[in-house]
Amino acid sequence: MTHRHEAFLTLVVLAALGLAGCGSPESPKDVVLVTHDSFVVSKSVRKEFERETGLRWRILQSGDAGEALTKALLTAGNPEGDVFFGVDNDLLSRALAGNVFDTYTPPQLGGVDPRYDLDPDHHVVPVDHSEVCAIYDRTWFTSRHLVPPRHLTDLVLRRYRGLTVVENPATSTPGLAFLLATVAHYGDFSWHTFWEELRADKVLVTDGWEEAYNARFTGGSAHGTYPIVVSYSTDPAAAVYFAGRKLERSPVAVIPDTCFRQIEFAGILRGARNSKGARKLIDFLLSERFQAGMPLTMFVLPARTGVPLPPVFRRFAPTISHPLELPAAKIGANRDRWVREWTDIVIR
Amino acid sequence: MDRHRDPLSARAWRAVGYGVPLAFLAFFFVFPLAEIVRRGLGSGGGESPWSVLTDSDTRQVLWFTVWQAVASTALTILVAFPAAYVLGRYEFRGRSAVRALVTVPFVLPTVVVALAFLAILPEGLQRGWAAILIAHAFFNVAVVVRVVGTFWARLDPRVSEAAATLGAGPWRRFREVTLPLLAPALSSAAAIVFLFSFTSFGIVLILGGPAYATLETEIYNQAVRVFDLRAAAVLSLVQLTCVALAVLATTRLEARLAIRGQLRSERDVLRRARTLGEKLVVLASLGGLALFLGLPLAALVERSLAVGGGHSLAAYRALTKPTAALLATPWEAVLNSLVYATGATVIAVVVGGLAAFAIARSSRWSTRLFDGLLMLPLGASAVMLGFGFVITFDRAPVDFRSAPWIVPVAQALVAIPFVVRIVVPTLRAIDERQREAAALLGAPPRRVWREIDLPIALRALAVAAGFAFAISLGEFGATVFLARPDRPTLPVAIFRFLGRPGELNAAEAYALAVVLMVVTAVSVFLVERIRVRRLGWF
Numbered sequence: 063m064t065h066r067h068e069a070f071l072t073l074v075v076l077a078a079l080g081l082a083g084c085g086s087p088e089s090p091k092d093v094v095l096v097t098h099d100s101f102v103v104s105k106s107v108r109k110e111f112e113r114e115t116g117l118r119w120r121i122l123q124s125g126d127a128g129e130a131l132t133k134a135l136l137t138a139g140n141p142e143g144d145v146f147f148g149v150d151n152d153l154l155s156r157a158l159a160g161n162v163f164d165t166y167t168p169p170q171l172g173g174v175d176p177r178y179d180l181d182p183d184h185h186v187v188p189v190d191h192s193e194v195c196a197i198y199d200r201t202w203f204t205s206r207h208l209v210p211p212r213h214l215t216d217l218v219l220r221r222y223r224g225l226t227v228v229e230n231p232a233t234s235t236p237g238l239a240f241l242l243a244t245v246a247h248y249g250d251f252s253w254h255t256f257w258e259e260l261r262a263d264k265v266l267v268t269d270g271w272e273e274a275y276n277a278r279f280t281g282g283s284a285h286g287t288y289p290i291v292v293s294y295s296t297d298p299a300a301a302v303y304f305a306g307r308k309l310e311r312s313p314v315a316v317i318p319d320t321c322f323r324q325i326e327f328a329g330i331l332r333g334a335r336n337s338k339g340a341r342k343l344i345d346f347l348l349s350e351r352f353q354a355g356m357p358l359t360m361f362v363l364p365a366r367t368g369v370p371l372p373p374v375f376r377r378f379a380p381t382i383s384h385p386l387e388l389p390a391a392k393i394g395a396n397r398d399r400w401v402r403e404w405t406d407i408v409i410r
Numbered sequence: 411m412d413r414h415r416d417p418l419s420a421r422a423w424r425a426v427g428y429g430v431p432l433a434f435l436a437f438f439f440v441f442p443l444a445e446i447v448r449r450g451l452g453s454g455g456g457e458s459p460w461s462v463l464t465d466s467d468t469r470q471v472l473w474f475t476v477w478q479a480v481a482s483t484a485l486t487i488l489v490a491f492p493a494a495y496v497l498g499r500y501e502f503r504g505r506s507a508v509r510a511l512v513t514v515p516f517v518l519p520t521v522v523v524a525l526a527f528l529a530i531l532p533e534g535l536q537r538g539w540a541a542i543l544i545a546h547a548f549f550n551v552a553v554v555v556r557v558v559g560t561f562w563a564r565l566d567p568r569v570s571e572a573a574a575t576l577g578a579g580p581w582r583r584f585r586e587v588t589l590p591l592l593a594p595a596l597s598s599a600a601a602i603v604f605l606f607s608f609t610s611f612g613i614v615l616i617l618g619g620p621a622y623a624t625l626e627t628e629i630y631n632q633a634v635r636v637f638d639l640r641a642a643a644v645l646s647l648v649q650l651t652c653v654a655l656a657v658l659a660t661t662r663l664e665a666r667l668a669i670r671g672q673l674r675s676e677r678d679v680l681r682r683a684r685t686l687g688e689k690l691v692v693l694a695s696l697g698g699l700a701l702f703l704g705l706p707l708a709a710l711v712e713r714s715l716a717v718g719g720g721h722s723l724a725a726y727r728a729l730t731k732p733t734a735a736l737l738a739t740p741w742e743a744v745l746n747s748l749v750y751a752t753g754a755t756v757i758a759v760v761v762g763g764l765a766a767f768a769i770a771r772s773s774r775w776s777t778r779l780f781d782g783l784l785m786l787p788l789g790a791s792a793v794m795l796g797f798g799f800v801i802t803f804d805r806a807p808v809d810f811r812s813a814p815w816i817v818p819v820a821q822a823l824v825a826i827p828f829v830v831r832i833v834v835p836t837l838r839a840i841d842e843r844q845r846e847a848a849a850l851l852g853a854p855p856r857r858v859w860r861e862i863d864l865p866i867a868l869r870a871l872a873v874a875a876g877f878a879f880a881i882s883l884g885e886f887g888a889t890v891f892l893a894r895p896d897r898p899t900l901p902v903a904i905f906r907f908l909g910r911p912g913e914l915n916a917a918e919a920y921a922l923a924v925v926l927m928v929v930t931a932v933s934v935f936l937v938e939r940i941r942v943r944r945l946g947w948f
Contacts, residue, residue: 099890099905099906099909100909102734102735102737103737104734105732121737121895121896122894122895123895124800124890124891125890125891128634128635129634129793129891132633132634132637132797133797133800133891135637136449136797136800136801137800137801137804140804140805142800142804142811156637230620232620232631232635233615233620233631233635267619267620268616268619268620269615269616269619269620270615270616271909272521272525272908272909273521273524273525273528273616275911276525276908276916277525277528277529278528282913282916283713283716283913283916283917283920284525284528284529284713284916286528287533293911294911296911297911300910300911300912301911301912301913303912304910304911304912304913304914304915305718305912305913305914306717306718306722306724306725306913306914306917307718307719358734359734361910361911398636401635405620408620409620409621410621
């Protein structure tokens with residue numbers, strides 16, 4: 063064997079070893095937020111936290127809300143970071159049963175609407191809420207001189223046949239919220255009838271929000287063929303904000319009594335390396351500064367009371383003061399069964 | 411020949427050829443996957459493993475997974491074959507551009523492609539198995555065109571010409587001469603397409619609609635939505651078993667089919683289309699492919715321009731501004747993608763190349779097993795592997811969960827099988843007599859390797875490198891789990907925009923997809939060119 067070959071061999075082996083040897087050490091000055099893909103924070107707000115606390119705020123995003131929670135459950139006790147943000151009331155029971163969080167009651171909690179504070183032990187605290195609603199394309203209905211639906215029960219009327227697209231509750235968060243809305247409205251068994259009728263009316267079921275809104279909804283970017291879609295109450299504001307031109311009226315509108323409330327929580331991960339920093343981060347997530355930025359970055363509403371909303375929200379997004387609700391414990395005990403029953407009714 | 415060789419050197423090389431790929435695979439694939447499956451099987455609750463296995467739903471899902479993968483593979487070969495023929499037989503202007511362009515669909519995020527298909531498929535075809543098959547063919551055409559086309563371009567046309575002189579008609583020549591000679595490359599490409607279709611996820615979810623499920627979507631559903639890790643683990647084992655069987659069958663087939671024909675340089679094989687008939691064949695083959703691939707891509711471009719009721723470049727302009735959707739600018743995402751892709755390509759070419767040389771040298775059952783093992787990452791569940799990474803590499807000294815190099819390593823796992831499948835058939839096809847002739851002329855074994863094996867392998871390695879680069883550019887399933895949010899790749903950035911409401915966000919997602927298309931075409935073109943130029947063979 064020539065020296066050149068030997069050198070090459072050594073290099074390959076060294077490269078393999080070197081690759082295996084370098085992790086990334088975390089300094090105690092870091093605080094790590096584990097969250098889902100939809101989490102967004104502006105640079106200036108992030109910098110403000112770092113300036114105030116002297117900590118470096120690192121963010122780890124791992125897939126959608128379900129994937130991120132599964133990862134947190136798998137690493138319970140030896141977490142990837144210090145704080146988890148993004149478990150909602152639909153999945154709260156699973157997170158609490160998985161013993162993922164340590165308890166912490168932040169002083170800022172006093173400023174938060176108590177309706178959102180669902181965990182009395184404060185393993186998690188509410189950070190934001192949003193309402194999943196059926197929304198419709200206003201232009202589509204006006205141009206055809208049709209009266210748009212006003213209530214949940216209207217969706218199964220003959221004249222709205224074949225106009226609705228919903229997400230699969232087995233694979234999509236808004237889809238699940240809308241299923242829960244029908245359970246909350248109709249009660250334990252009558253919700254079956256609603257969905258049987260909706261199926262007979264040729265409701266379209268998509269895997270996720272992206273397809274439903276972007277490709278199937280007439281008000282989406284691809285101008286689909288369904289003028290009613292399950293989405294969020296903030297959409298009228300988002301549709302104006304991201305229209306690419308100035309609009310005086312939002313092209314989409316909410317059917318208010320179809321709305322189901324989703325609350326997103328944050329908590330300190332059990333086994334966090336920097337639990338002191340974690341508490342500071344939770345405090346910051348509940349601070350007015352952070353809460354005020356959420357509407358325009360994540361399209362969710364602050365859990366804190368009295369936070370001023372951006373003008374586009376004040377003008378175009380309706381306030382849903384009495385959404386449909388179900389106790390988190392009831393959701394936890396029945397969610398999987400409801401989804402199975404729904405699948406049997408709507409898909410099979 | 412071996413007796414001419416320095417025995418220590420030969421043994422050392424064999425140890426590296428088997429050792430490095432095996433160590434890499436054991437550590438980054440077998441170890442994390444075994445951890446998550448063990449954890450899943452041991453977890454309480456949920457159904458018992460046996461009842462998952464015998465459930466009629468499971469059988470139905472398994473049946474659909476298998477038949478749609480077989481049908482997708484057949485359709486892909488059918489669609490790609492004319493273009494592979496033209497690339498393998500004719501010289502024409504823009505030939506390397508065609509090879510690079512055909513790779514574009516292969517890297518696009520499945521969600522984006524699925525949405526593009528919804529835009530162009532007629533209403534009746536938008537949902538169901540037909541849409542799934544068409545989309546799989548769209549994605550995987552590149553595999554067949556490039557793998558088979560490259561190999562074809564090295565086959566000596568005189569064999570077929572001799573058969574013609576002996577009176578064999580075109581169909582008989584194709585069936586009895588060309589097809590057996592092509593078989594190794596064809597079975598290689600088919601194996602890859604089969605595995606990709608077998609583990610398809612986004613396409614099945616969107617274009618199949620909620621009534622269709624494959625093992626992969628069901629594993630995801632059990633692991634993430636229902637959080638029944640035991641069922642997910644059982645289904646992953648079922649999936650791996652199927653994949654292993656399919657892989658062993660192909661490697662066996664490939665080893666048996668390998669014909670040691672004379673491989674020649676492309677320059678000697680390719681010629682210009684002369685007669686009108688030939689010109690029409692070239693035009694029709696390429697035109698047909700361009701239409702099939704071009705329509706969905708055109709739909710994407712159109713979507714990226716649709717803002718504010720009309721068409722404009724607003725989305726592209728918005729991409730240059732800081733955005734709330736990402737913790738980095740979209741252009742940083744382009745840079746990240748290129749850096750990760752370079753890393754993944756280097757790893758995949760080194761590890762896969764070493765393995766390919768080891769595999770091509772022997773046809774023992776242990777080598778076939780080794781070969782099959784290297785293919786497994788293509789057929790394993792991405793979500794289970796991702797979770798495996800998270801629970802395995804979580805404690806010192808192997809706490810890699812946020813190490814930036816874990817991204818190219820994970821991408822290389824998917825790219826290595828490509829390198830092996832592309833390089834092995836070429837190496838196997840090297841005529842032993844060429845080596846013997848060189849040895850007879852007094853060349854020492856190392857020189858034989860350098861003058862015969864290496865140059866022939868380099869062309870295949872260049873194609874493989876182009877593929878590895880493309881795979882890394884387009885990889886989403888593992889990257890979204892492992893990439894740090896301040897270092898998003900292009901597909902991750904596209905997904906973030908797609909998840910936000912409003913017309914402009916959707917247009918920006920499609921605009922980034924167009925950027926990804928351009929980056930892919932240009933870089934695959936360059937990767938293949940640099941190799942061939944610099945090493946200056948032919």
